[in-house]
Amino acid sequence: MSEVFRSGTEERGDILIQIEPLTNQPFAACENQIEVRSRYESLFGEHLRRLVDRLIAESGLKGYRIFASDSGAWDYTIKARFESCLRALNRSNT
Amino acid sequence: MITPYLWRSMLYVPANRPSRLQKCARYGADALILDLEDSVPDSEKAESRLLLKQALKEPIWDSAELYGSNGGSERVDLFVRINAMRTRYWREDLEAVIPEEIFGLKVPKVEEPTKVEELDHAISRIEKASGIEEGRTKLLLSIETAKGLLQLSAICAASARVIGVGFGSEDFMTDTGIDRDNLRYARMQMTLVVKAFGLYAQDSVYPAFSDLEGLKQETEEAKRMGMDGKTAIHPNQIETIHSVFQPSDALLEKAGEICRMAEAENGRVFNYHGEMVDRPIVERYRRLLQRSREN
Known part of the structure; x- marks a missing residue:
């Protein structure tokens, strides 16, 4: 079973981010599967997706499922939670 | 001796809660203590440290009370409570927050002057590596054990960064077995030593945050002892503390x-x-x- 790396919560003002390796799927090594949800979809959904896409691109992640559930997090929280997940993932890969 | 530090209140804010971090500067406390220690469980230390580091870069620290007549605003004084030096977390706490724009560190459970010296050196190293003026990061130490109280003179003299000392009543009670009604001697002894060094003396939190009358009595007692301010664990305590100090x-x-x-x-x-x-x-x-x- 693949390991899931998690950071954050679904409390107000926070965002829950989960990253897990894609396995047994075609093109798993070069594609990501991204799912982003927000309680404030109509207001910030587009901004949130752009930010998550940028963070993923900067991280160089490939072959992962990335799930984000936003409860009104500000950008600094999104960046911090994403970085926490990445650090956990990197620790596990070394 | 009159201390140059004028914080009547300092509000504790858990560093693992984004919604609290976003709003806390607006509650009107004279300073904030962003807490990486007791309010953060061990399993959340690393991610809270990252969250706080990112938060410290944001323009969310302007105090509503400090809005000037020119319509501008000012950054509230920020302290970060790091984890105690007997834990494995404190060095990583320093690496994360020293390069950011903070006034100083609140250091819990200080017991030995050599530990303050060690902390001073560790901070200097990070300040130098980050291109920050050496000595910028101040220390507000917390006395929470009988051993710490007995060593307080040497502790105050251990670093030029030390600007004040706070009393941590909950841990002090745990350490000594003294109940809350009998802490006066220890609080007073701490204040006397702190004043002898011309430093800022800070009283402990009053944990029953809805009991404002009890808070007022304890704050008045702290003021009579010569203390300069008191910590708060809830925004509704700030006004009462300010009214006394x-x-x-x-x-x-x-x-x-x-x-x-x-x-x-x-x-x-x-x-x-x-x-x-x-x-x-x-x-x-x-x-x-x-x-x-x-x-």
């Missing part, structure tokens, strides 16, 4: 003189009866006068 006439007079001299010196450092006064000190006295006018 009104500045004395002597302090207001000093503040007025310093602000007048600063104006005449036009930004230069100057000597006030043997005390070096620079911009941050002038700023604190200016805030004091502003608050006293508002009150």
